[in-house]
Amino acid sequence: MLTIYGVYKSRASRLYWLAEELGFAFRKEPVIQARKVANPLAADAPLNTKTPSFLAVNPMGQVPAIDDGGLVLTESLAILLYLAKKHGGPLAPNDLAEEGRMLQWLFWGATAVETVTVLVTQGDEKGEWKTEAGRAKLAVIGEALKQPFGVFEAHLSTSDYTVGDRFTVVDLGLAEIVRYVQGHPELLQGFPRVTAWLERCQSRPAFKAMWEKRDAE
Ligand SMILES: N[C@@H](CCC(=O)N[C@@H](CS)C(=O)NCC(=O)O)C(=O)O
Incomplete structure (x- = not known):
């Protein structure tokens, strides 16, 4: 088990x-x-x-x-x-090339995005963004996200999903990483495809079922 x-x-x-x-x-x-x-x-x-x-x-x-x-x-x-x-099944890679692309985007998520988005959720937890100094720090974080979010925005112009033109485990992982900034819509401003992609991922029944259990925890 x-x-x-x-x-x-x-x-x-x-x-x-x-x-x-x-x-x-x-x-x-x-x-x-x-x-x-x-x-x-x-x-x-x-x-x-x-x-x-x-x-x-x-x-x-x-x-x-x-x-x-x-x-x-x-x-x-x-x-x-x-x-x-x-x-x-469809969430997994079909072949080695797809697996390579999935690894690329997962490593990108861990290194280029999560290292920054996690600061936002940690700041939320500490109430850090309520002060002027906190808001200035949040603006710096927003600047740091512009390049990776811009890269993802451009990538999503070719497909609704990250790899293989379907929802995969990569979208699931990346959606959880991008979710950390969702409470601050200004950080997603200028990235309409990323915003729509996140909503698409979170509209899945499986996400909603997980979220209900998370809320109840
Ligand atoms: N890179 C790791 C990071 C794991 C991580 O930082 N987990 C946090 C919870 S979300 C943790 O366990 N922190 C320990 C603590 O706060 O005591 C992963 O993706 O699994």
């Missing part, structure tokens, strides 16, 4: 969305981020990313991780591609 480590309100949401898309069974181990726990190492602390039993699974102390019949994997985007390939 596949075990997914991580609560819905974390990058594990990507894996839960994929599970809704593909319908595979899993066991959820609700590991919460240590930063959300007052004393993560206290005896009565909930299972969290600093709990020794979880560090034995992912020494990086981050969710998500999976254990698929003894195969332990970390890094959400790698796990997405692994699970998509394992279960097959």
